[in-house]
Amino acid sequence: MLVINCPWCGPRDMEEFTYVGDGTLKRPEIGSEETDQKAWYEYTYIRDNPRGPHLEVWHHAAGCRQHVRVKRDTLTHEIHGCWPASGEMADTTEGETK
Amino acid sequence: MTRYSVFSVLKGGLTGQKNWTRAWRDPEPKKSYEAIIIGGGGHGLATAFYLAKNHGMTDIAVIEKGYLGSGNVGRNTTIVRSNYMLYDNAHFYEKSMELWEQLSHELNYNVMFSQRGILNLGHSDAQMDGMARRGNAMRLNGIDAELLTREEALKYVPMADRSENARFPIYGGLMQPRGGTARHDAVAWGFARAANNLGVDLLQHCEALDFVVEDNKIKGVVTSRGTIMADKIGLAVAGSTTTLTDKLGLKMPIETHLLQAMVSEPLKPWFDGVVTFGAGHFYLSQSDKGGLVFGGDLDGYNSYAQRGNLPMVNHVAQSGVALVPAIGRVRLLRHWAGVMDMSMDGSPIISKTPIEGLYLNAGWCYGGFKATPGSGWCFAETIANDAPDWRNQGMTLDRFERGHIIDEKGAGPIPGAH
Ligand SMILES: Cc1cc2nc3c(=O)[nH]c(=O)nc-3n(C[C@H](O)[C@H](O)[C@H](O)COP(=O)(O)OP(=O)(O)OC[C@H]3O[C@@H](n4cnc5c(N)ncnc54)[C@H](O)[C@@H]3O)c2cc1C
Ligand SMILES: [Zn+2]
Numbered sequence: 443m444l445v446i447n448c449p450w451c452g453p454r455d456m457e458e459f460t461y462v463g464d465g466t467l468k469r470p471e472i473g474s475e476e477t478d479q480k481a482w483y484e485y486t487y488i489r490d491n492p493r494g495p496h497l498e499v500w501h502h503a504a505g506c507r508q509h510v511r512v513k514r515d516t517l518t519h520e521i522h523g524c525w526p527a528s529g530e531m532a533d534t535t536e537g538e539t540k
Numbered sequence: 541m542t543r544y545s546v547f548s549v550l551k552g553g554l555t556g557q558k559n560w561t562r563a564w565r566d567p568e569p570k571k572s573y574e575a576i577i578i579g580g581g582g583h584g585l586a587t588a589f590y591l592a593k594n595h596g597m598t599d600i601a602v603i604e605k606g607y608l609g610s611g612n613v614g615r616n617t618t619i620v621r622s623n624y625m626l627y628d629n630a631h632f633y634e635k636s637m638e639l640w641e642q643l644s645h646e647l648n649y650n651v652m653f654s655q656r657g658i659l660n661l662g663h664s665d666a667q668m669d670g671m672a673r674r675g676n677a678m679r680l681n682g683i684d685a686e687l688l689t690r691e692e693a694l695k696y697v698p699m700a701d702r703s704e705n706a707r708f709p710i711y712g713g714l715m716q717p718r719g720g721t722a723r724h725d726a727v728a729w730g731f732a733r734a735a736n737n738l739g740v741d742l743l744q745h746c747e748a749l750d751f752v753v754e755d756n757k758i759k760g761v762v763t764s765r766g767t768i769m770a771d772k773i774g775l776a777v778a779g780s781t782t783t784l785t786d787k788l789g790l791k792m793p794i795e796t797h798l799l800q801a802m803v804s805e806p807l808k809p810w811f812d813g814v815v816t817f818g819a820g821h822f823y824l825s826q827s828d829k830g831g832l833v834f835g836g837d838l839d840g841y842n843s844y845a846q847r848g849n850l851p852m853v854n855h856v857a858q859s860g861v862a863l864v865p866a867i868g869r870v871r872l873l874r875h876w877a878g879v880m881d882m883s884m885d886g887s888p889i890i891s892k893t894p895i896e897g898l899y900l901n902a903g904w905c906y907g908g909f910k911a912t913p914g915s916g917w918c919f920a921e922t923i924a925n926d927a928p929d930w931r932n933q934g935m936t937l938d939r940f941e942r943g944h945i946i947d948e949k950g951a952g953p954i955p956g957a958h
Contacts, residue, residue: 443849444841457851461841461956464795479941486953487793487884487940491782493844516796517844 444514447524450506462499464489465511465527493517499527541737544648563729564736569743572769573601575923576761578748578784579777580604582613582724582909583901585731585742586916587774587923589647592738594917595924600740601770602732603763605747609728612778613909615878617801617835619814619825620910621658621719622683625674628934628946629887630681635931636914637683637718643913649730651722652828658719658814659688659696661863663708667818671714678716686715697815699864707862708819721814721825727912748777750787751898758897774923776901776915778908779844779879788895792902793884793940795955797838799906800848802856802875804867806830820859824867831873834860838880838906840956848877880906885939886958887946890918890932899923900937905958 444456470481496516501509509527514520542548542561552559575591577584580602591597604610620640622633644650662668668687675685693713694702700710732742743765752760752767760769775784779796807830816823821837836856839848853875861868883889883903888911893900901919904911914931921929928935939945951957 443851455851456849463954463956464842483941484791488791489793489795489955491792491795491842493780493783493796496842498842514841516842519843519845519849 444519444521446500446510446512446521448502448505448508448510449524449526450508451502454502454505458502458504459500459510460503462501462509465497465499466490495522541733563733564742567741567743569601569603569746569763569765569768570741572760573741574599574770575772575774576600576768576770577602577774577776578761579611579775579780580608580732580742580744581611581776581778582609582727582731582912583778583904583915583919584774584776585728585735586912587776587901587919588740588916589731589735589738590916590920591924592735592740594920597924598739601743601768602735602740603743603746603748603761603768605745605764607744608732608742609725612878612880612904613728613912614725615801615876616724616906616909617823617825617833618721618724618827618909619658619719619823620653620722621716622910623658623660623674623678623685623714623716623719624948625677626946626948627681629948630678630683632914632918632931632935633911634681634683635917636911639913639917640722640910641718643722643727643730647730647734649726649733651726651730653720653722655718655720656813656825657696657715657717658816659693659713659715660816661693661697661700661713661818662711663819664711668711671712675714684716684718686717688713688715696813697811697864699811699866700815701863701865708817713818719814723828724909727909731912731916748784753788753895756895758895772897772899772923774899774901774919776919778881778902778904781881781900781902785900788898790893790895794903795842795882796844797841797880797882797956798843798845798848798877799835799838799880800852800856800875800877801833801835802853803827803834803873804832804870805873807832807870815863817859817863820862822856822859822863824860824864832867832870838882838956839877844879846877846879848875880904882955882958884953884955885945885947886949886951888915888935889937890915890922890928890935891937892922892926892928893937
């Protein structure tokens with residue numbers, strides 16, 4: 443069982459959350475030179491898929507309905523930290539939960 | 541190696557079972573091979589077999605980091621079907637089905653392929669319309685499909701909830717009579733033994749760690765048992781695909797997810813088919829040992845752990861009881877998981893790659909067991925001829941960039957949703 447420490451609600455059972463996916467993706471900006479096909483292709487289809495620490499987004503769907511950024515190990519399922527999905531993140535190497 | 545037959549069984553019975561020999565050799569790695577297949581799961585072993593059988597390539601090795609069949613091929617729920625709608629999938633899976641129908645003879649190994657039929661249930665008018673559409677598409681592709689009424693469906697799954705109180709009443713279903721199950725371990729062992737008999741080296745406890753690449757041409761693979769050279773290398777490592785393509789600087793439209801399966805305590809013969817619930821993710825069959833084999837959806841998050849969490853077990857059990865209330869009385873014996881190579885459109889990749897001599901077999905999601913013979917056949921074709929068979933022509937790696945995705949469900953680029 444995963445326990446996700448929601449920055450707004452505190453530690454909650456994974457069943458309250460919906461998995462959104464890779465939290466490192468950056469949507470190409472409309473109107474910038476990034477809007478070429480390659481940038482959109484990579485944003486839509488390409489994933490790093492690490493075997494180890496993974497920065498990902500979960501949605502607290504059955505709770506506060508905020509998005510939470512979680513650093514979780516895909517091999518051990520250990521959770522290293524949880525942050526609000528928007529705005530600046532704390533130092534993710536430290537694994538401290540805000 | 542002994543050829544298995546009724547006479548070898550009788551002889552064994554009369555001579556204290558002393559006539560059996562090893563099923564395959566345990567050779568030392570050679571310095572080089574004509575071709576190397578990485579991954580000793582169903583697909584890797586089948587590829588080696590068809591390379592040797594169809595293309596006369598016998599100077600080849602399969603390298604496996606654990607023991608043969610330790611991956612998904614030995615963890616799946618053994619369902620075999622070819623009930624696909626889209627052209628690129630339909631003909632590929634139907635080829636696989638044709639190979640299944642002859643496989644035990646072809647391999648001289650009983651893979652216990654049982655064409656008991658597979659029934660997908662529908663629980664609303666809209667779902668039945670969707671099934672009629674799928675069934676028609678299948679029949680146009682020459683694949684067997686029958687649309688069943690409620691009564692016909694209930695005859696096939698007599699234990700399903702037919703009461704007034706059923707949470708999701710059964711409206712009917714789509715049946716593929718030639719679908720069924722096979723003994724998964726036997727498929728790995730049968731392909732391994734048959735490939736070995738044609739001269740293929742099966743190298744176990746030999747992990748691929750890195751590659752030798754020169755001028756964008758593959759030259760060899762660095763393994764835990766030394767560097768082995770080959771001008772043709774095929775990757776068939778299922779959920780571990782990106783750990784190896786990372787070493788080559790290739791980016792993949794793949795996420796690794798875990799899928800669980802469960803088996804109950806053994807029961808007397810009770811259900812002789814395969815049924816899938818249409819109102820939740822649940823499917824059921826009974827193994828020859830008597831256990832009810834069932835599973836459901838992915839746990840839903842990226843994972844390489846080969847073990848799952850209890851919420852999904854609970855969810856699957858709830859769906860199961862909604863469909864067949866009687867299984868609420870049965871105790872769960874074991875549950876386990878495998879790591880799935882979920883592709884971004886839910887369809888597989890059997891393809892050349894940007895690196896010359898390197899071939900990719902991946903993206904099987906949770907449906908790759910039924911594909912095993914077809915995948916081996918087409919991957920062998922692709923490797924031997926440096927060009928795809930017509931049946932895997934659409935299953936390229938670059939289809940995502942070209943926008944030619946093969947999305948059966950129309951679920952979009954969300955790997956967990958396929
Ligand atoms: C619970 C569950 C239920 C399923 N149910 C069904 C079903 O009912 N019907 C169906 O059609 N499909 C089903 N599947 C999917 C199917 O099992 C897989 O898609 C298929 O087995 C994948 O191909 P494979 O057999 O070659 O994979 P695997 O058996 O996983 O083979 C890959 C091999 O590569 C090896 N490997 C990995 N990295 C390296 C390395 N670096 N060096 C050397 N070797 C390496 C692994 O050890 C492994 O043995 C299910 C899967 C699971 C987990
Ligand atoms: Zn919350």
